[in-house]
Amino acid sequence: MRVQLTKVDESLPADARIIRYADNLMALPSCTDGWRFNFRKHSKKPAYETYVLICVETPDIIEGCLIFEMKAKVEPYMAYVEVAPHNKGKGKKFDRVAGCLIAFACRLSFIHGENDFRGWLAFDVLEEDRHNEIKLMALYCKKYGALKFGETTMVIPPLAGEILIDQYLKLTL
Amino acid sequence: MTNIKEIKPDEIWNEKKKEDLKNFISLQSNEQTHERKLRNELLAIQYKIEDYIENNQDGNQLMVLDFVKMYLKVLNITQRKLAVLFEMKDSNLHKYLVGERKLNASLILKLSSFSHTSPEHWLKIQVKNELIEINKERECFDKYKKYDYTNLIVSSAN
Numbered sequence: 001m002r003v004q005l006t007k008v009d010e011s012l013p014a015d016a017r018i019i020r021y022a023d024n025l026m027a028l029p030s031c032t033d034g035w036r037f038n039f040r041k042h043s044k045k046p047a048y049e050t051y052v053l054i055c056v057e058t059p060d061i062i063e064g065c066l067i068f069e070m071k072a073k074v075e076p077y078m079a080y081v082e083v084a085p086h087n088k089g090k091g092k093k094f095d096r097v098a099g100c101l102i103a104f105a106c107r108l109s110f111i112h113g114e115n116d117f118r119g120w121l122a123f124d125v126l127e128e129d130r131h132n133e134i135k136l137m138a139l140y141c142k143k144y145g146a147l148k149f150g151e152t153t154m155v156i157p158p159l160a161g162e163i164l165i166d167q168y169l170k171l172t173l
Numbered sequence: 174m175t176n177i178k179e180i181k182p183d184e185i186w187n188e189k190k191k192e193d194l195k196n197f198i199s200l201q202s203n204e205q206t207h208e209r210k211l212r213n214e215l216l217a218i219q220y221k222i223e224d225y226i227e228n229n230q231d232g233n234q235l236m237v238l239d240f241v242k243m244y245l246k247v248l249n250i251t252q253r254k255l256a257v258l259f260e261m262k263d264s265n266l267h268k269y270l271v272g273e274r275k276l277n278a279s280l281i282l283k284l285s286s287f288s289h290t291s292p293e294h295w296l297k298i299q300v301k302n303e304l305i306e307i308n309k310e311r312e313c314f315d316k317y318k319k320y321d322y323t324n325l326i327v328s329s330a331n
């Protein structure tokens with residue numbers, strides 16, 4: 001799927017794509033590359049679908065990664081989502097990476113979710129520090145319209161998901 | 174490179190949490206209006222159409238009829254009723270939907286209005302299917318070599 005990122009230093013748009021990962025593509029990131037999650041290992045789990053976000057200009061560099069799962073075959077769940085270390089913090093290269101990947105997961109939740117679960121995307125916010133976890137959950141509430149459930153789980157409802165899809169993935173067919 | 178300790182979501186999942194989350198979503202979902210629930214279903218079909226158009230791999234070929242059927246199922250109406258709405262004979266509409274006849278501007282606009290999607294979506298399903306047909310036919314390209322313009326030049330020179 002075609003998406004658009006923003007080059008932070010020039011404030012210019014950059015064409016990018018979210019593609020389903022296949023083994024013959026580039027190597028997936030892991031904790032040894034400075035990422036928080038071991039996508040290389042998790043992508044091998046049969047129930048998981050792995051997607052990578054790459055820039056058209058630099059197709060060998062992964063800007064962000066997503067693992068989507070259908071729990072019990074009907075409940076959409078964003079198992080892992082992470083932006084590349086070079087897209088984090090003040091010196092980050094691209095903006096909108098997380099937004100595009102989360103919006104993409106919302107879109108998958110419409111396509112694959114069934115009955116009551118159509119368009120509902122669940123995920124967990126897990127940080128080593130509980131204080132960071134709370135801060136991040138508050139951000140997801142505000143930025144992505146997510147609802148809080150229990151200690152660490154959040155759910156993006158269909159209306160909020162639709163807004164995110166329009167904001168980050170609007171296709172010009 | 175730094176080696177960071179990974180936190181795994183699997184560690185926090187158990188049967189009770191699964192059940193509780195399921196109930197939470199069902200409860201929230203049931204609070205949606207009928208219009209919102211319908212919109213969720215219609216968006217799902219629209220995204221499926223977009224994916225079909227954009228996907229480069231041929232995979233399974235889907236006809237316009239396949240997508241129309243998805244709408245009919247969600248809206249709980251028959252193809253016959255759709256034909257009446259479109260002011261067409263059922264048999265005539267069917268020929269367009271299965272690709273026996275090419276979609277024209279009028280029918281594309283009717284489908285667009287019916288499904289609340291852009292006319293381009295419907296036109297592009299047709300174009301995508303024609304491309305699939307062309308690619309299939311390309312496998313036996315030899316039989317088309319006789320149409321090369323150079324054959325014409327050679328024969329007129331003789």
